Amino acid sequence: MPLSADDIRTLHKYDVAVLLSIEKQMKRYNWVPEENIRKSTKFSQSELEFRLGRVMAKDMVKSSTLPYDGYQLTFKGYDALAVSALVKRGTISALGTLIGVGKESTVYEALGMGTVVLKVHRIGQRSFQSARLSRDYMPEWKHFPWIFASTESAKREFEALKVLQKGGVSVPVPLTINRNVIAMTYIPGVNLNQSVFESPEDAEVVLDEILDNMKKAYDLGYIHNDLSEYNVMVSEKNVWVIDWPQWVEPVHPNAEDILRRDLGNITGYFKKKYRIDMSVEEALSKVVG
Numbered sequence: 082m083p084l085s086a087d088d089i090r091t092l093h094k095y096d097v098a099v100l101l102s103i104e105k106q107m108k109r110y111n112w113v114p115e116e117n118i119r120k121s122t123k124f125s126q127s128e129l130e131f132r133l134g135r136v137m138a139k140d141m142v143k144s145s146t147l148p149y150d151g152y153q154l155t156f157k158g159y160d161a162l163a164v165s166a167l168v169k170r171g172t173i174s175a176l177g178t179l180i181g182v183g184k185e186s187t188v189y190e191a192l193g194m195g196t197v198v199l200k201v202h203r204i205g206q207r208s209f210q211s212a213r214l215s216r217d218y219m220p221e222w223k224h225f226p227w228i229f230a231s232t233e234s235a236k237r238e239f240e241a242l243k244v245l246q247k248g249g250v251s252v253p254v255p256l257t258i259n260r261n262v263i264a265m266t267y268i269p270g271v272n273l274n275q276s277v278f279e280s281p282e283d284a285e286v287v288l289d290e291i292l293d294n295m296k297k298a299y300d301l302g303y304i305h306n307d308l309s310e311y312n313v314m315v316s317e318k319n320v321w322v323i324d325w326p327q328w329v330e331p332v333h334p335n336a337e338d339i340l341r342r343d344l345g346n347i348t349g350y351f352k353k354k355y356r357i358d359m360s361v362e363e364a365l366s367k368v369v370g
């Protein structure tokens with residue numbers, strides 16, 4: 082179940098204290114003993130039981146009786162801590178509606194200075210271990226709970242967005258990050274796959290605009306690595322390229338193959354839908370040349 086505005090609004094500061102205590106101790110314990118939570122929160126036994134009952138009912142914490150009585154933060158509990166921190170910081174005043182559920186993220190609208198988008202990263206163990214994220218991003222902890230892996234993916238995307246945006250690439254403006262959640266500006270458009278252009282000329286302008294952005298990104302040291310009609314947003318002839326956590330550098334050993342695949346996805350899409358004939362080679366020369 083994704084996080085709801087209610088989940089956040091009804092989270093009492095003592096509930097948050099319990100979540101924070103468990104989060105902190107999960108770096109040391111697979112299951113955090115109840116006694117440790119009691120010591121660190123300084124709650125009475127009855128207060129603690131009440132709070133644990135509440136956060137468990139919200140599916141933010143789960144418990145185990147084996148190997149001993151202990152508690153773990155769930156993905157939802159971790160997401161709730163991040164979103165609450167953004168509320169506390171004043172980045173947003175309330176969580177809004179869900180606007181996208183991807184393989185590795187959940188995206189919400191939120192109320193901030195205007196509409197803000199929150200991208201909650203959620204990467205699984207398998208993709209963390211495979212090519213998507215390099216081992217360099219794994220902290221040197223003895224015990225690394227998987228809920229924290231998503232934070233590394235969020236950081237990677239946030240840092241990329243900052244550089245790309247400063248460098249003039251059309252991307253959402255990154256506002257702030259907390260744990261696995263990025264706050265960014267809302268893009269008033271639709272995904273490219275859902276857009277229909279008025280004329281082939283308009284489609285051609287948009288294709289050129291995408292390639293122009295890919296060139297700027299390349300010159301800044303970024304190859305997208307998941308470019309497709311699903312990760313480009315458009316409004317009339319304006320273009321934004323989104324979803325950057327898996328970017329690679331131009332010196333990556335497979336950089337050329339990755340870039341060809343990215344560009345092939347886009348030229349293939351415009352060929353199929355608008356009969357625009359641009360070869361991958363031509364696109365490549367525009368980006369790298």
Ligand SMILES: Nc1ncnc2c1ncn2[C@@H]1O[C@H](COP(=O)(O)OP(=O)(O)O)[C@@H](O)[C@H]1O
Pocket residue numbers: 180181182183184185186187188198200253265266267268269272311312323324325
């Ligand atoms: N800044 C934004 N403004 C508006 N919609 C967005 C924004 N970022 C993401 N979205 C929507 O959420 C979807 C999922 O986001 P994306 O970054 O592509 O993550 P995923 O890895 O799950 O595909 C996008 O396809 C888009 O429809």
Ligand SMILES: [Mg+2]
Pocket residue numbers: 183311312324
């Ligand atoms: Mg996407």
